[in-house]
Amino acid sequence: MSDFSIRRLDAGNSEFPQDLERLLAWESVADQQVESAVAEILREVKAHGDAAVIEYTNRFDRRDLKNAGDFCLDRAELAAALERIPAEKHVALETAARRVRDYHERQLQSSWQYREADGTVLGQQITPMERVGIYVPGGKASYPSSVLMNAIPARVAGVDEVLMVVPAPDNQLNDLVLAAAAIAGVDRVFTIGGAQAVAALAYGTETVTRVDKIVGPGNIFVASAKRAVFGQVAIDMIAGPSEILVICDGRTDPDWIAMDLLSQAEHDEQAQSILLCPDEQFLDAVASSLQKLLKTLPREAIASRSISDRGALILVRDIEQAIEVANRIAPEHLEVSVDEPEQYLPLIRHAGAIFLGRYTAEALGDYCAGPNHVLPTSGTARFSSPLGVYDFQKRSSIIYCSPRGADTLGRVAATLAKGEGLDAHARSAEYRVASEVEGQD
Numbered sequence: 003m004s005d006f007s008i009r010r011l012d013a014g015n016s017e018f019p020q021d022l023e024r025l026l027a028w029e030s031v032a033d034q035q036v037e038s039a040v041a042e043i044l045r046e047v048k049a050h051g052d053a054a055v056i057e058y059t060n061r062f063d064r065r066d067l068k069n070a071g072d073f074c075l076d077r078a079e080l081a082a083a084l085e086r087i088p089a090e091k092h093v094a095l096e097t098a099a100r101r102v103r104d105y106h107e108r109q110l111q112s113s114w115q116y117r118e119a120d121g122t123v124l125g126q127q128i129t130p131m132e133r134v135g136i137y138v139p140g141g142k143a144s145y146p147s148s149v150l151m152n153a154i155p156a157r158v159a160g161v162d163e164v165l166m167v168v169p170a171p172d173n174q175l176n177d178l179v180l181a182a183a184a185i186a187g188v189d190r191v192f193t194i195g196g197a198q199a200v201a202a203l204a205y206g207t208e209t210v211t212r213v214d215k216i217v218g219p220g221n222i223f224v225a226s227a228k229r230a231v232f233g234q235v236a237i238d239m240i241a242g243p244s245e246i247l248v249i250c251d252g253r254t255d256p257d258w259i260a261m262d263l264l265s266q267a268e269h270d271e272q273a274q275s276i277l278l279c280p281d282e283q284f285l286d287a288v289a290s291s292l293q294k295l296l297k298t299l300p301r302e303a304i305a306s307r308s309i310s311d312r313g314a315l316i317l318v319r320d321i322e323q324a325i326e327v328a329n330r331i332a333p334e335h336l337e338v339s340v341d342e343p344e345q346y347l348p349l350i351r352h353a354g355a356i357f358l359g360r361y362t363a364e365a366l367g368d369y370c371a372g373p374n375h376v377l378p379t380s381g382t383a384r385f386s387s388p389l390g391v392y393d394f395q396k397r398s399s400i401i402y403c404s405p406r407g408a409d410t411l412g413r414v415a416a417t418l419a420k421g422e423g424l425d426a427h428a429r430s431a432e433y434r435v436a437s438e439v440e441g442q443d
């Protein structure tokens with residue numbers, strides 16, 4: 003059994019801002035050793051393709067791959083996995099997939115155009131990416147839900163080809179992961195992971211076709227590799243350890259709140275679970291619930307480390323102050339466990355996903371509510387959003403000048419171009435100005 007302790011803070015204390023800074027501090031991809039290991043893996047895969055992928059996969063995932071065919075799965079093999087899983091799991095996956103699809107279909111952006119009085123047409127055309135790669139983590143646990151959350155938005159966006167990489171340590175691969183890939187419409191699966199899988203997707207190998215964008219969460223090697231290949235390909239975000247911030251008025255069952263905190267703590271020793279509440283006795287009750295419930299979890303060791311190292315119970319003056327603190331933290335998941343939670347929505351500025359009301363466990367969002375579970379972490383909800391269909395769509399501007407539009411805009415552009423000392427720009431615009439066109443006759 004692991005030792006249990008949880009930090010207690012008071013938002014009313016003068017040192018609270020510094021205490022909070024310390025609590026939130028987390029060095030993401032800054033580890034020098036990891037960075038240089040990843041740089042070498044990227045270099046090798048770029049230079050030697052499949053051979054390097056095989057060598058690293060055999061080394062890190064304890065496999066015995068002989069050739070690239072050994073890490074490729076086609077749609078028939080995914081369909082076979084779907085046949086093998088129990089009916090109850092098949093139904094749950096289909097239900098989650100349908101809900102995720104329904105939600106994401108509402109995110110589709112459409113092209114638009116408008117015509118100005120002189121006949122010039124301006125607009126924006128939306129097109130899907132051609133080929134994307136989704137990273138599904140598989141080192142310490144299997145994540146069929148992450149297959150759905152990454153692949154379905156890509157499919158809804160209309161991406162032509164969806165490739166998936168997932169490690170199979172010790173040759174073990176969960177059938178649910180492959181079944182989810184079949185349901186989500188993944189085209190090809192490569193059973194490789196870590197930085198070598200990111201490199202294969204980014205640079206291409208003899209077997210893995212290079213993609214335009216890599217999405218999906220992963221460990222520090224994956225995050226570091228994604229950061230390094232950014233520019234060569236697009237990436238969604240650098241996702242850190244899971245986080246949950248619960249605001250409670252002290253009137254929800256403390257066991258419910260404790261288990262919500264544990265649900266993210268069990269992901270990772272570095273996951274962060276925080277409770278904000280104006281009722282000190284309720285904080286005591288949740289601390290007792292945590293202690294009691296931790297012992298019942300198969301992943302007790304991980305959850306207990308996460309709660310002790312990075313968790314906190316914070317006393318606040320009222321719910322308004324709790325929201326101020328939450329906005330400062332910008333958490334991945336924010337639960338608002340109070341009566342009439344909608345009233346607080348306009349005050350919430352920064353959070354990846356907001357769960358309203360006592361009955362909305364964050365875990366529902368992880369699996370099947372519909373919104374995406376790939377969310378900004380480590381305070382990046384200040385400037386980024388959940389993974390969505392818009393991550394797989396691009397925008398092109400459209401400009402179609404009428405002769406009159408070319409005349410008006412040509413004069414403006416020529417004046418500005420001369421101001422910038424760019425003569426060819428000015429003359430290119432002036433060629434289409436009416437007097438110039440007439441002058442040509």
Ligand SMILES: NC(=O)c1ccc[n+]([C@@H]2O[C@H](COP(=O)([O-])OP(=O)(O)OC[C@H]3O[C@@H](n4cnc5c(N)ncnc54)[C@H](O)[C@@H]3O)[C@@H](O)[C@H]2O)c1
Nearest residue numbers: 062139140141142143169195196219220221223269375376
């Ligand atoms: N934000 C989300 O939506 C979300 C969802 C699911 C999981 N996650 C997170 O993703 C992470 C998954 O991590 P994981 O480790 O289980 O799986 P992973 O697939 O990210 O990493 C496994 C790979 O890491 C590589 N690796 C391991 N040790 C290495 C070493 N010493 N040198 C080089 N490479 C090495 C191996 O190639 C292995 O295939 C967790 O932190 C989890 O919390 C996040």
Ligand SMILES: N[C@H](CO)Cc1c[nH]c[nH+]1
Nearest residue numbers: 145147148244245368375
């Ligand atoms: N909570 C994770 C994102 O932070 C997603 C997940 C997958 N499975 C369970 N949970």
Ligand SMILES: [Zn+2]
Nearest residue numbers: 265266269368
């Ligand atoms: Zn989760």
